[in-house]
Amino acid sequence: MRCLTHEELLRHRMGLAPDTAEHAGHAEHIGGCAPCTGRIELLDRLLAGLSEGPLPDVPEHLVQAAKAIPRSAAPAAPGPLARVRELIAKKLVDTASFGLAPALRGSEEGGPVDRHLLYAADSFEVDLAVVEGGSLVGQVLADDGEGPHLSGAVCVLVGENAARETDVRNNGDFRFEDVRPGRYALFVESTELRLVVPELDLTSPT
Amino acid sequence: MSERTEESPAEIARELCRGVLSGNPEAWERLVEQYGRLVLAIPRELGLGEDDCEEVFQTTWLALYRDLHRIERPGALPKWIATTARRHAWRALERRKRDGAVVPSGEEELRGGAVEGLLAAESRQLIHDSIEEMPGRCRDLLLLLFFDRRPLSYAAIAGELGVAEGSVGPGRVRCLAELARILERRGLGVD
Incomplete structure (x- = not known):
C-alpha cells in the first residue's frame, strides 16, 4: 500500500x-x-x-x-563592547565520539564522569564533563596566566528551552545541575573576555 | 505577477551577510526588515514587558552587527538570530526575577508555554520566508489567502489573480502541498 x-x-x-x-x-x-x-x-x-x-x-x-x-x-568611535575580546572555541576532544574512557575527574566533581569534552580558543581551554546525574561541570583554563580576564565572569548555557547563568569561580570552575540531553551554546563572559562554545551537542549517548 | 526562481532563505542569508560585510548599508537594512519580526516575537512570547522587548530587540541586532564576521555558516543566520534573541530574552527574564519583579505567570508554566511559542515564531518566520521565495502564482495565491490583512473572498482573490473563482480552492491545496515539500527540504519540524 x-x-x-x-x-x-x-x-x-x-x-x-x-x-x-x-x-x-x-x-x-x-x-x-x-x-x-x-x-x-x-x-x-x-x-x-x-x-x-x-x-x-x-x-x-x-x-x-x-x-x-x-x-x-562605527569603529571610529569604539564603545565599551569594542574592548571585549571574543574567542570562538573549537572542540578538541569528545569521549563520546571516540569511545574513549572519560577523564577521571570524579572525586573532584562529586560523581563519576559520563562524558568529557575539551574546547580550545587561542590560549584558553574549556574543559567540560557531564557527570553522573546529569550535571555539567566545567573549568576555563588559561595557559598564559591570563586569569584576570575571568574576574567576575559568568557562564551562560543556552538551550532551545531556556538559558541558565552561573558564576565562574576564581579558579575558573562552573557547574550546572540537571542538564538535559540537547543542543546548547555556552558563553563565558567577563568585562574583558567573551569565550564562546557555539555548538555543544549533549544529545549523544553517554 | 512576477515570476521568481526559488531562492532559499539560506541563500538569501548568505547574500545579505556578504553585503553587510562588504559595507553595503542596504543589505543591513534588508536584514533588519527580513528578521525584525522574528527578533521581537521571541521576547514577546516570553511575556516580557515592552521596555524589555525593545532592549532585547536592540541588543540582538547589536550582537549581530558585532559578530556577523564570525558566523562561519551564513546560511544558518536565521537560526543564529533566533538563538541570540532567545538568549537575550531569557537573560532579561532572569534579571527581572532577580530584581523581584513579578513575572507574567508561574515560571514553569511560563517556560512550558513560551517554548512552544518561541518555536512557533521560528516556524512562522520560515513559512513566511518560504512563501515569499516561491516561484510563480503559488506565492501570490498563498500571500493573499493567509497574509493579506484584508478579509478576501475567493471571488476577490480570483479577481486579483485574474483566474476563475473555481480554481482558487484546488490551487490552495496544490500550492500548500508545494510549500510543504519546500518546508520538508528546509527542515520544518526537525528541531
Whole structure:
C-alpha cells in the first residue's frame, strides 16, 4: 500500500473529501505509517503557522534604531563592547565520539564522569564533563596566566528551552545541575573576555 | 505577477551577510526588515514587558552587527538570530526575577508555554520566508489567502489573480502541498 501524497494528506487534514478513489482506498494507511505520520506533523505545523498569520509588525522607531546601528557602532568611535575580546572555541576532544574512557575527574566533581569534552580558543581551554546525574561541570583554563580576564565572569548555557547563568569561580570552575540531553551554546563572559562554545551537542549517548 | 526562481532563505542569508560585510548599508537594512519580526516575537512570547522587548530587540541586532564576521555558516543566520534573541530574552527574564519583579505567570508554566511559542515564531518566520521565495502564482495565491490583512473572498482573490473563482480552492491545496515539500527540504519540524 503506497504512502499518500502531500496533496492527499492535506485534503485529509483539512477535512476535504478525497479527490480520487485510490486516495479514499488508502486513507487507512495514514495511521500506521511513519513517513505519513511525519508528513502529517509537518502539515499540522504548517497549517497552525498559517492560521496565526504573519508575525506582528515591529514599531517603526525600533526598525529605524536597528537600521542605524552601522552608523552608531562605527569603529571610529569604539564603545565599551569594542574592548571585549571574543574567542570562538573549537572542540578538541569528545569521549563520546571516540569511545574513549572519560577523564577521571570524579572525586573532584562529586560523581563519576559520563562524558568529557575539551574546547580550545587561542590560549584558553574549556574543559567540560557531564557527570553522573546529569550535571555539567566545567573549568576555563588559561595557559598564559591570563586569569584576570575571568574576574567576575559568568557562564551562560543556552538551550532551545531556556538559558541558565552561573558564576565562574576564581579558579575558573562552573557547574550546572540537571542538564538535559540537547543542543546548547555556552558563553563565558567577563568585562574583558567573551569565550564562546557555539555548538555543544549533549544529545549523544553517554 | 512576477515570476521568481526559488531562492532559499539560506541563500538569501548568505547574500545579505556578504553585503553587510562588504559595507553595503542596504543589505543591513534588508536584514533588519527580513528578521525584525522574528527578533521581537521571541521576547514577546516570553511575556516580557515592552521596555524589555525593545532592549532585547536592540541588543540582538547589536550582537549581530558585532559578530556577523564570525558566523562561519551564513546560511544558518536565521537560526543564529533566533538563538541570540532567545538568549537575550531569557537573560532579561532572569534579571527581572532577580530584581523581584513579578513575572507574567508561574515560571514553569511560563517556560512550558513560551517554548512552544518561541518555536512557533521560528516556524512562522520560515513559512513566511518560504512563501515569499516561491516561484510563480503559488506565492501570490498563498500571500493573499493567509497574509493579506484584508478579509478576501475567493471571488476577490480570483479577481486579483485574474483566474476563475473555481480554481482558487484546488490551487490552495496544490500550492500548500508545494510549500510543504519546500518546508520538508528546509527542515520544518526537525528541531
